[in-house]
Amino acid sequence: MRQIIQSFKTGETTLEELPAPRVSRGTLLIRTSHSLVSLGTEKMLVEFGKANLIQKAKQQPDKVKMVLDKIKSDGLLPTLETVFNKLGQPLPLGYCNVGFVEAVGEGVSGFSVGDRVASNGPHAEYVCVPQNLVAKIPENVSQEEGAFTVISAIGLQGIRLCNPTFGETIVVLGLGLIGLLTAQMLLANGCRVIGIDIDESKCAIAEKWGVIVINPAKGGDSVKEVLNETANIGADGVIITASAKGNVIISDAAKMSRKRGRIILVGVIGLDISRADFYEKELTFQVSCSYGPGRYDEDYEQKGQDYPLPFVRWTEKRNFEAVLQSISQGRLKVKELITDHCDLGDFQNIYGSIGASKSVASILVYPASDPNTPDGSNFNTLKLLDKKFSNSKGILGLIGAGNFAQMTMLPALKRSNAQLKYIASSGGLSGTQLAKKFGVTHSTTDYKVILQDSEVDAILVTTRHDSHARFVIEALNSGKHVFVEKPLAINFEELEKIITVLNQEETKGSLMVGFNRRFSPHIQAIKSHLGVSPGPMNIVATMNAGSIPANVWVHDMNVGGGRIIGEACHYLDLCVFLTGSAITEICINALGENPQINADNASILVKFKNGSNAVINYFANGSKAYSKERLEVYSNERTFVMDNFRKTSGFGASGFKDVSSKLDKGHQSQFDRYIEFLQKGGEPLIKKSEIINVSKAALASIESLKTRSWISVD
Numbered sequence: 001m002r003q004i005i006q007s008f009k010t011g012e013t014t015l016e017e018l019p020a021p022r023v024s025r026g027t028l029l030i031r032t033s034h035s036l037v038s039l040g041t042e043k044m045l046v047e048f049g050k051a052n053l054i055q056k057a058k059q060q061p062d063k064v065k066m067v068l069d070k071i072k073s074d075g076l077l078p079t080l081e082t083v084f085n086k087l088g089q090p091l092p093l094g095y096c097n098v099g100f101v102e103a104v105g106e107g108v109s110g111f112s113v114g115d116r117v118a119s120n121g122p123h124a125e126y127v128c129v130p131q132n133l134v135a136k137i138p139e140n141v142s143q144e145e146g147a148f149t150v151i152s153a154i155g156l157q158g159i160r161l162c163n164p165t166f167g168e169t170i171v172v173l174g175l176g177l178i179g180l181l182t183a184q185m186l187l188a189n190g191c192r193v194i195g196i197d198i199d200e201s202k203c204a205i206a207e208k209w210g211v212i213v214i215n216p217a218k219g220g221d222s223v224k225e226v227l228n229e230t231a232n233i234g235a236d237g238v239i240i241t242a243s244a245k246g247n248v249i250i251s252d253a254a255k256m257s258r259k260r261g262r263i264i265l266v267g268v269i270g271l272d273i274s275r276a277d278f279y280e281k282e283l284t285f286q287v288s289c290s291y292g293p294g295r296y297d298e299d300y301e302q303k304g305q306d307y308p309l310p311f312v313r314w315t316e317k318r319n320f321e322a323v324l325q326s327i328s329q330g331r332l333k334v335k336e337l338i339t340d341h342c343d344l345g346d347f348q349n350i351y352g353s354i355g356a357s358k359s360v361a362s363i364l365v366y367p368a369s370d371p372n373t374p375d376g377s378n379f380n381t382l383k384l385l386d387k388k389f390s391n392s393k394g395i396l397g398l399i400g401a402g403n404f405a406q407m408t409m410l411p412a413l414k415r416s417n418a419q420l421k422y423i424a425s426s427g428g429l430s431g432t433q434l435a436k437k438f439g440v441t442h443s444t445t446d447y448k449v450i451l452q453d454s455e456v457d458a459i460l461v462t463t464r465h466d467s468h469a470r471f472v473i474e475a476l477n478s479g480k481h482v483f484v485e486k487p488l489a490i491n492f493e494e495l496e497k498i499i500t501v502l503n504q505e506e507t508k509g510s511l512m513v514g515f516n517r518r519f520s521p522h523i524q525a526i527k528s529h530l531g532v533s534p535g536p537m538n539i540v541a542t543m544n545a546g547s548i549p550a551n552v553w554v555h556d557m558n559v560g561g562g563r564i565i566g567e568a569c570h571y572l573d574l575c576v577f578l579t580g581s582a583i584t585e586i587c588i589n590a591l592g593e594n595p596q597i598n599a600d601n602a603s604i605l606v607k608f609k610n611g612s613n614a615v616i617n618y619f620a621n622g623s624k625a626y627s628k629e630r631l632e633v634y635s636n637e638r639t640f641v642m643d644n645f646r647k648t649s650g651f652g653a654s655g656f657k658d659v660s661s662k663l664d665k666g667h668q669s670q671f672d673r674y675i676e677f678l679q680k681g682g683e684p685l686i687k688k689s690e691i692i693n694v695s696k697a698a699l700a701s702i703e704s705l706k707t708r709s710w711i712s713v714d
Helices: 039-050 053-059 061-074 076-087 149-162 177-188 200-209 222-229 248-255 275-279 316-328 403-415 429-438 448-452 465-477 492-502 521-530 562-579 667-680 688-707
Strands: 002-006 013-017 027-037 097-104 116-119 126-130 134-136 169-173 192-196 212-214 235-240 257-265 284-287 338-343 361-365 381-383 395-399 419-424 442-444 458-461 481-484 511-513 538-544 583-590 602-608 613-619 629-635 638-643 647-651
Touching: 013 429, 027 116, 039 177, 097 126, 116 149, 134 316, 149 177, 149 235, 149 257, 149 316, 169 177, 169 248, 177 192, 177 200, 192 200, 192 222, 200 212, 212 222, 222 248, 235 248, 248 257, 248 275, 395 403, 395 448, 403 419, 403 429, 403 667, 419 429, 419 448, 429 442, 442 448, 458 465, 465 481, 465 492, 492 688, 511 688, 521 562, 521 629, 521 638, 521 647, 538 562, 562 583, 562 602, 562 613, 562 688, 583 688, 602 688
Parallel strands: 169 192, 169 235, 192 212, 235 257, 257 284, 338 361, 395 419, 395 458, 419 442, 458 481, 481 511, 538 613
Antiparallel strands: 002 013, 027 097, 027 126, 027 361, 097 116, 116 134, 381 442, 538 629, 583 602, 602 613, 629 638, 638 647
């Protein structure tokens, strides 16, 4: 299938060939027939992509501060690599999609194959969209009209926040597409509408509907004209749908408002607000968030948990439905706003000159059918390179194409000369871009293709944590070796299922978890000096992990398992490696009087079979200027100190040579040795018993947090 994407690195807008997404739980697979180009939003994205680095930095000063902080903690070169990789990630354009339901995911109700639907899917021939972002199109509404659903909902949400009553005067500042739709809906609501724009053609459209129009380009003063139209009272409400960098618009909005008026921002403008303008009139100002309640709430959008109607009357989906009902009843007329049509293959007719476009609404038209239909062999898998793998060993298939795969795993595998045949991603876009960048021959959205390919020796798993166990079990049952990024499992039930499969006689593949710290040259140097059986020791480890917003998925115990399970496990494994002994008991104490089970400020106490003790401090409240990781090992009158995988020193350790290096947490060494293991065989890099022991200990730490007691690790 084909999809329009924008590159922030090169500024190019391209039509890419991608594998089609697969329907998943809670989603609908939709074959697109039309999509509407949001000229305002997409123009900003395209122009931002074309800007140089300095111009991009000026537009995002908050991101510049983040980059400077990262330079302090990680160094210049790693930070630059992160920035350029981020800019290299493709952005799918579009959010006003209509089409036909091709498949209905598990757990979805109210939809059937063949239904005509509107959604916020991108400009792509097939889209996979969560059910709460999809609405059925009424029979008397055409596909073209349905394409206005989502963009109209943006204006409608602004109206709902303004809360106009019958007969009130509302100003719409900016008569682009959203502004014109907003004006129309306000008229349908019984309001007196004043529209302001410098484009005479858009003013003419609004005036035809009965909007009082003001064009400042003709020399008039828009504030004075609004006051004249309202007998010097001022507007009851102002909805700003314009896009501008300066602060004139917000100032004018305040000046044209009546006392205790309402100002709603839907567009993007400067917000250097004059206190005097707002203070004297006791004005209310509010920013409208996209399509309505539920937007950016993962529980609502991704998990399908609807808000109860008696308490939240208008969600984003119910706003979609209200727009479609209004079009169906003839109250919202959108066909006359369409200024041009364009076949998908001719997309550059729109995007090539989008910065100078005077169009109101442009409609992309898609082929009636895709030659690679859902039943076709190429629908979910795209071959990018013609390469033979027969008689080769160590052929890899990667499941997951997120940040870790892009920033860490794939660069390391490339340096290891690994042979990758597949990358699987849920939507197809990220996987395909990474496959092209790193020379992977196939991009797929169907991971089962990888499991069924006899040429593939090992599966690499870098998906969200809640799917790790499932992929590990399926891959082992398919006879593959498995490398899974930590954690192995996020609950005991998952772990027991994995152990059962590992202990089956028919399981031939090995299991490796991405515990990379033990492979760092800094840790290898300490271990070499300690020896194989070093006896009891004390270890103090600190991870200055930094804060992550509470709404990030890793904090969700059902998805990410929390940061202790998801990241502190690195140091549980590191301590097992250094002591040469299994963990027997674990206890955790978290910050605060009543810490949550997903706490990320905690001290973990660990006891080992050989009598060793460890304290692992995992803190999210420290300074970014301080080292991210620090390790101290005390053994037989020797002390070893590792500082952020850059410098390691030994005290009282005769013959120990200090280690200094660039940041090296062991990723490269781990992958080098893993590829060698796959190609030449030998003993697994980490013993199965150690993997299970560390995984049990990580899970037991959460039990300790619940019970506030020591937990035995069997």
